[in-house]
Amino acid sequence: xxxxxxxxxxxxxxxxxxxxxxxxxxxxxxxxxxxxxxxxxxxxxxxxxxxxxxxxxxxxxxxxxxxxxxxxxxxxxxxxxxxxxxxxxxxxxxxxxxxxxxxxxxxxxxxxxxxxxxxxxxxxxxxxxxxxxxxxxxxxxxxxxxxxxxxxxxxxxxxxxxxxxxxxxxxxxxxxxxxxxxxxxxxxxxxxxxxxxxxxxxxxxxxxxxxxxxxxxxxxxxxxxxxxxxxx
Numbered sequence: 018x019x020x021x022x023x024x025x026x027x028x029x030x031x032x033x034x035x036x037x038x039x040x041x042x043x044x045x046x047x048x049x050x051x052x053x054x055x056x057x058x059x060x061x062x063x064x065x066x067x068x069x070x071x072x073x074x075x076x077x078x079x080x081x082x083x084x085x086x087x088x089x090x091x092x093x094x095x096x097x098x099x100x101x102x103x104x105x106x107x108x109x110x111x112x113x114x115x116x117x118x119x120x121x122x123x124x125x126x127x128x129x130x131x132x133x134x135x136x137x138x139x140x141x142x143x144x145x146x147x148x149x150x151x152x153x154x155x156x157x158x159x160x161x162x163x164x165x166x167x168x169x170x171x172x173x174x175x176x177x178x179x180x181x182x183x184x185x186x187x188x189x190x191x192x193x194x195x196x197x198x199x200x201x202x203x204x205x206x207x208x209x210x211x212x213x214x215x216x217x218x219x220x221x222x223x224x225x226x227x228x229x230x231x232x233x234x235x236x237x238x239x240x241x242x243x244x245x246x247x248x249x
Contacts, residue, residue: 022051026044026045029042033061033068038072045061045062056106056107056110057103059102059106060116063095063113063120064096067120070089070092070120070123089123090124093123097117097124100116100117101117104117111137111140111143112151117130118133118134122158127163134155149176149181149183149185149189150176150183152172153176153186155172156169156172156176156189166199169192169196170193173192173196176189177189193217194217208241211233212231215228
C-alpha cells in the first residue's frame with residue numbers, strides 16, 4: 018500500500034469517527050481505487066453506510082416509514098455488499114460478521130443475520146474483547162429481534178463473565194439486570210434468576226446486595242430439596 022493510500026485511509030477514518038460520513042466515503046473510495054480488494058477498506062466503507070443508516074433510524078425514533086424506510090434499506094444494502102466483500106477476502110474478520118448481521122437485521126432479513134452470528138460464534142481463538150462484543154450484540158439480537166429473553170440472558174451473561182472493562186460489558190450487565198428483574202417480578206422463586214442477580218451485584222462491587230440474592234437462592238434451593246425429600 019502506497020503512502021498516499023495510508024494517508025487517505027487514516028484521514029477517512031478521522032472523518033468517519035467525527036461523523037463527516039460523506040467526506041469519509043469520498044476518501045475511502047479514493048483509497049479503494051489503489052487497493053480494490055482491501056478487506057479493511059471495504060469494511061470501513063460498510064461502517065460509513067451503517068452509520069448513515071443508524072443516523073436515519075435515530076432521527077425517526079427507530080421507527081422509520083415511507084421514504085426514510087426506503088433510504089435505510091438502500092444504504093443498508095450498500096453496507097451489506099461491502100461487508101460481504103470484506104469477509105470473502107478475509108473470512109476471519111470477526112467483527113465484520115457482527116456488522117453484517119446488524120445490516121441484515123436493518124433490512125428485515127433475520128435468517129441471514131442469524132447465519133452471520135452463528136459463523137462468528139463458531140470461530141476458535143477469538144480475542145476476549147472481541148468475543149465479549151459479539152456476545153453482547155447477539156444478546157441484543159435475541160432480546161429485540163428474536164424476542165427470546167432466555168437466549169439473550171445466556172449471551173449477556175457470557176459477555177459479562179469476560180473480565181474486560183468495556184462498553185460491551187457494561188451494557189451487557191445493564192441489559193442482564195433489566196431482564197433478570199423482569200423475570201423475578203413474574204416469579205420470585207426463580208433460583209437461577211436470583212443467582213444471576215447475585216452475580217450482577219458481585220461484578221458491580223455491591224457485595225452486600227450480592228450476598229442477599231445468593232442467600233435467597235440458597236434458601237429456596239434448600240427448601241426445594243427438603244420438599245422433594247419429604248414427598249411420599
